[in-house]
Amino acid sequence: MKKLINRPEDFVRESLIGMAKAHPDLLKVQFEPTFVYRAVAPVPGKVAIVSGGGSGHEPMHAGFVGLGMLDAACPGEVFTSPTPDQMLAAAKQVDGGGGILYIVKNYSGDVMNFEMATELAHAEDLRVLSILIDDDVAVKDSLYTQGRRGVGTTILAEKICGAAAEQGYDLQQIADLCRRVNLHGRSMGVALTSCTVPAKGTPTFELGANEIEMGIGIHGEPGCERMSIKSADEITEILATSIFEDVAYSRTVREWDENKGGFVDVQLTDPEWEKGDRLLAFVNGMGGTPLAELYIIYRKLAELCEQQGWQIVRNLIGSHITSLDMQGCSITLLKLDDEMIRLWDAPVKTASWRWGI
Amino acid sequence: MKKLINRPEDFVRESLIGMAKAHPDLLKVQFEPTFVYRAVAPVPGKVAIVSGGGSGHEPMHAGFVGLGMLDAACPGEVFTSPTPDQMLAAAKQVDGGGGILYIVKNYSGDVMNFEMATELAHAEDLRVLSILIDDDVAVKDSLYTQGRRGVGTTILAEKICGAAAEQGYDLQQIADLCRRVNLHGRSMGVALTSCTVPAKGTPTFELGANEIEMGIGIHGEPGCERMSIKSADEITEILATSIFEDVAYSRTVREWDENKGGFVDVQLTDPEWEKGDRLLAFVNGMGGTPLAELYIIYRKLAELCEQQGWQIVRNLIGSHITSLDMQGCSITLLKLDDEMIRLWDAPVKTASWRWGI
Amino acid sequence: MVTKEQILQWLQQFASAIAQNKEYLTQLDAAIGDADHGINMDRGFQKVANQLSNFAAQDISSILKSVSMTLISSVGGASGPLYGSFFLRASTAVIGKQELSNEDMVSLLQAGLDGVLQRGKAQLSDKTMIDALSPAVTTFTQIIREGKTTTEAIQQATVAAEQGMKATIPMVAKKGRASYLGDRSINRQDPGATSVYLMIQSLSEVLVESLVTSD
Amino acid sequence: MVTKEQILQWLQQFASAIAQNKEYLTQLDAAIGDADHGINMDRGFQKVANQLSNFAAQDISSILKSVSMTLISSVGGASGPLYGSFFLRASTAVIGKQELSNEDMVSLLQAGLDGVLQRGKAQLSDKTMIDALSPAVTTFTQIIREGKTTTEAIQQATVAAEQGMKATIPMVAKKGRASYLGDRSINRQDPGATSVYLMIQSLSEVLVESLVTSD
């Protein structure tokens, strides 16, 4: 393993210290428990948006802390959900009186830790709602299983909800908006190489010189199918077709019910897309893939969307949700409406995304 | 070789088509000869800033075409200087009457092709000046040799000169500014792995599992020293110390003389830095290095600058001048003055950098 | 009677077993998860092991609660809340105790199992730690109910945990990260079930060994 | 007299030699440059080869100028302007000619060399194409001045080019990408000098072969 690190156990901590030194105007970093929060938080009256998850996906989430996006991010160890005390401390730090929305990716670890944090927060009289992101179409059935993973749609939801919070939406409105974004977003990824977790020191999985792994997640977990290496166009077609052909996905998720004062099961189904729908197309690099290759993918994706009668009205191309040094990419398509477009375009100023300001 | 590409010979072309499809509001792409230019170019009266070089360094340069930075970029084949016809066509396309500045990285190929383009442009009565960037302290002596390579300082100069052009500076002023930025910028890089050129299909150089290559350029050309793998802190120290300890570097460069109507030799020497100087610190990923590792490097770099009595007042952390899929990083330090800071902070809106707007 | 010292030894023993099997557990997780189960567990249990001497003055319930808090705030991932819930609920089953009767031991393990079930919502055969934990607890309870000794019960429970762990091999995962693999999770042993087996085995070693020494 | 057909054959022959040695030239460049010299030269000379039939109606000077323009606009890198300058200046030395006397050949090669020197500013022993080109042109000129035949001159020039190419091996590079390596450029043969040797050798093959056939 060759990496620009010191001791593997200091990887997350030292990277965060670097962020704190680099962006004192945007964010502050707190240790024990660890979280990153907006320099000016709490913003009085504003709903606070908090996310978190394992590290190794940078810039997600700490790179998105700032104006118009996240109020706090809770980084776990590499590929390991953060712990409830981090999430609780972050919520307390950024609570401006408008309540807190936890945006949670659907992995058992993240779900359980955020559930515990939500319970702890309510026990301390904080107003917290939490919404799950589960947009990875590579995971097929949901009945009786963990269901789909949260991937690319996560950061689109963070941007859109962050803008809504900035514009004065209330907690319930933002939770509803976040759920809607999730139901309208679909993703799928491919790996050309495995990532190497610093603490492990060897690649998580072995891929032959001519093999790729289709349908991977963002933690180096194996995908749904191993196949021989293909051209960029063929790969784009497989990913895009999986997304296009995904039928109305249904699942039961647990959401906090403010009236009941506890978690309840909620049944949700993705709406179907229709020709003429407007999309945000997001081509994401996994960390070890050069930007030029992502544009080659985007070129084919745009072509395929046109053929399908979908209109790409916004796009995002770059390595925004990564899996350490993995080579590969993922595609996320989000069906937009006027409100989402307006919120997507709203100003954002974070370490990684900045526009309109 | 595993890459997200179709045929290696289509790599540059297809990536540019992707850019054109993704950013029609910002840029247009022209083929035969190939160049990328600002969607609204020519901007009447404004000096046009044009750069270019081999491809494989994305986002440089095409990712920096837009408001407040480049008017055009000329992408060559991978790691191969573009040709004079590209540079001439780009200059003609973006000339708004204020003249054109070519920003050229000091490689024999780039220098000769841009010199030919400059000669051709003058033969067609275009007003063109050109400034060389040669900031790589890994290359030691300059007498009778090609001299230093142009690396990280290039895009800092592009940003600063782009802002100056936007603010109405004239051609000579911008050329002087560009030269000043170059004289104040110093860089050095390290590779953990070689890149793989698509058309070649195998790594350019072989590095053992525990070896790193210090002082590399951005084309997979070998560096100045091969050593055993080191910690991020040790690597940062080697890179930063090489920059700190660099003494007044002198070289002869060729610049266009408007009075003589031809190229003349100009003798230039880097000014020394003094304690208390204000710096822009740029930690750059080579393409295959995760963002989190760059922050680990920045953490140590900031510490070292403080110890040396230098003040980092601006920073840039990310993969902006890459070498395909190479793992590694480079550090660029640019000594700033008030004018440079003001121009650095000015609005920019390109595919890759955007702030203030 | 199980003494407080034995509980402390158990935790110490489990921490050592995790440390010894860190790579192995991580390797199992690499195959069907994200290659960190051993790393996660070791991070938490090293912390537990380091704090054990501080906990020694507390009663058993408080010790278990402290262990739970340490795990919840240092393990993360799926195993953090699950092991955290195990020890948290176990602690509430033995409040105020300085030593544990056979019935106390049954309550402790049953409560722990319930904690994991409630937190993780997994069922038997979902290819999770439940597949080792549930048979172990059921067997322990049953053998105690048959009037046998603690050592007999825990030895049988260890056998049951081991069988349960091995039984995860042919299963298709339904919960946790391995569930994304669908059928490709078949023929792999679940890492969480493996660490649970180590936990039960550690308890058995401590109880059997002290039996030998006290004989 | 060297005919237009021989000039066209030379260009064809050089293009084939480049194609055959594409990997070899690229490999030489990987060691001390950026692994593209064979790729660059082949891109340009494939284009030249494809256009040769279109050029056939022109005079020799125009042919050389067309070759130059094609190289300048398709090779890029260092070799594009250098080979482009070689053929551009060579063309200006033989304006209007349909065939070339020995003196014309001397002028052509001398002018080409001057073009490369002016464009690249390299000197002998800088470890560049000059180290093969300069001795080749000097030798050719000298042998012609001694009153020998074109074929004799070009054969001697090829030997000189080969020696010049090999002489780059122990040199420290002063120009081009290899100069960044300093002493580490020692013990490597310069790729540009190698492609120049192929150019001279191709000319020799064409002239000697036509001699044989016309005998």
Ligand SMILES: Nc1ncnc2c1ncn2[C@@H]1O[C@H](COP(=O)(O)OP(=O)(O)O)[C@@H](O)[C@H]1O
């Ligand atoms: N919902 C669940 N219920 C019970 N056990 C679970 C559940 N989800 C995951 N597990 C267990 O957790 C183990 C993985 O733990 P670990 O690797 O530490 O966490 P993560 O999956 O977050 O990386 C699995 O092998 C499985 O036994």
Ligand SMILES: Nc1ncnc2c1ncn2[C@@H]1O[C@H](COP(=O)(O)OP(=O)(O)O)[C@@H](O)[C@H]1O
């Ligand atoms: N200034 C120069 N003068 C003469 N020849 C040069 C000069 N610079 C480079 N060369 C030649 O060019 C060759 C490299 O060509 P090539 O690899 O195609 O271009 P690049 O270096 O731009 O990748 C070198 O081997 C050397 O012979």
Ligand SMILES: [Mg+2]
């Ligand atoms: Mg994990």
Ligand SMILES: [Mg+2]
């Ligand atoms: Mg090159």
Ligand SMILES: [Mg+2]
């Ligand atoms: Mg795991």
Ligand SMILES: [Mg+2]
């Ligand atoms: Mg080269």
